[in-house]
Amino acid sequence: MRIVFLGPPGAGKGTQAQRLMAEHGMVQVSTGDLLRDAVRRGTPAGLRAKARMDAGALVSDDIVLELIRDRLDAPDTRRGFILDGFPRNVAQAEALGPELAGIGQALDAVILLDVDLDILMKRITGRRTCSLTGKLLNIHFSPRAELDACTRAGGTLIQRADDNEATIANRLKVYREQTEQLVPHYERLGLLRRVDGEGSVEEVYARLLDALGLVG
Numbered sequence: 078m079r080i081v082f083l084g085p086p087g088a089g090k091g092t093q094a095q096r097l098m099a100e101h102g103m104v105q106v107s108t109g110d111l112l113r114d115a116v117r118r119g120t121p122a123g124l125r126a127k128a129r130m131d132a133g134a135l136v137s138d139d140i141v142l143e144l145i146r147d148r149l150d151a152p153d154t155r156r157g158f159i160l161d162g163f164p165r166n167v168a169q170a171e172a173l174g175p176e177l178a179g180i181g182q183a184l185d186a187v188i189l190l191d192v193d194l195d196i197l198m199k200r201i202t203g204r205r206t207c208s209l210t211g212k213l214l215n216i217h218f219s220p221r222a223e224l225d226a227c228t229r230a231g232g233t234l235i236q237r238a239d240d241n242e243a244t245i246a247n248r249l250k251v252y253r254e255q256t257e258q259l260v261p262h263y264e265r266l267g268l269l270r271r272v273d274g275e276g277s278v279e280e281v282y283a284r285l286l287d288a289l290g291l292v293g
Contacts, residue, residue, distance in 0.1 A: 078289060079155045079182055081164070083259055084190035086248045087201040088274045093190070093285055096278075101291065103157035105193045111144040112136060114238065123145075138169055142176050149182045158182075166255045167262050174266075186289060187263040190281070192273035194249070201245050205234035 080103070082090040100106055103125030113128075122143045126136045141163060149158060150203060164170040177183050192200075203217040205224075209232035214224055216234070263269040269287040274281055286292045 078185045078291075079160075080157070080186045080289075081140050081160045081184060081263075082190065083187060083256065083263075084274060085192065085194075085197055085252045085257075087197040087243065088190040088192045089200075089278070089281060090190055092278055093282060094161065096282055097285065098159060101157065103159055104154055106145065106148055106158050106160050108141055108145065108162040111148055112141070112239055115144055125208060138172055141169075146176050146180060149177065150180050151238075154182065157185075164259065167258050170259055170262055177271045183259045184268055186270050187258060187259070188288065189269055191271055192274040197249070198242065198245060202241055204244055205236055205238050208235055231288070240260070269275070272276065 078101075080097075081226055084090050084096055094105060097103060108250075112123075116127045117123070122140050126140050129136050129140075145160070145163065145195040148154070164173050174183070200215065203215040205214045205216055206212070207214060207227035209227060209230055212227070214227065214234065216224065224234065253282075258271060272281065272284045272288050
């Protein structure tokens with residue numbers, strides 16, 4: 078299947094996408110990775126992207142679309158892909174559709190992971206990494222025994238600098254103003270599938286499979 082994931086920061090898109098790819102042979106197509114690779118290899122699109130970045134400008138949509146089109150024309154995407162980081166707004170989505178159709182890779186579904194705002198804030202601001210094991214934990218949701226195991230062993234629970242309320246509030250604001258507008262856009266196209274993103278990873282994954290018709 079050919080999929081785009083939507084949802085606010087902390088909704089669990091990355092976690093669910095990784096499992097879907099591992100179990101169903103899809104590939105992740107990250108626009109950030111594509112840009113870095115093109116710049117490193119010095120491709121024509123990469124050189125144009127580097128010139129814009131060096132000038133302090135955003136990489137234009139036409140460059141990103143060129144990279145996506147080339148990547149999705151590769152044989153390993155024929156079993157399906159999950160597009161990561163694009164589109165971020167309606168203008169990009171409107172440009173993306175014809176590009177994908179032109180290479181026979183039109184989207185099958187757009188997944189929206191719905192999560193309550195309060196839970197999102199706890200998911201993100203509560204994230205911690207054990208300094209000893211690198212294990213990802215959450216002070217709100219991880220079992221107390223797992224949190225204590227890290228500190229009893231002499232480790233500390235480290236919080237990323239950008240996992241604070243002010244930063245997250247700004248990311249949510251950007252999501253509402255730009256990316257959230259993709260929901261009615263893809264709804265009109267009949268591609269949107271809503272998935273309740275609350276509960277355990279297993280519960281959400283089961284709902285995701287059901288929404289994609291990959292169960293049974």
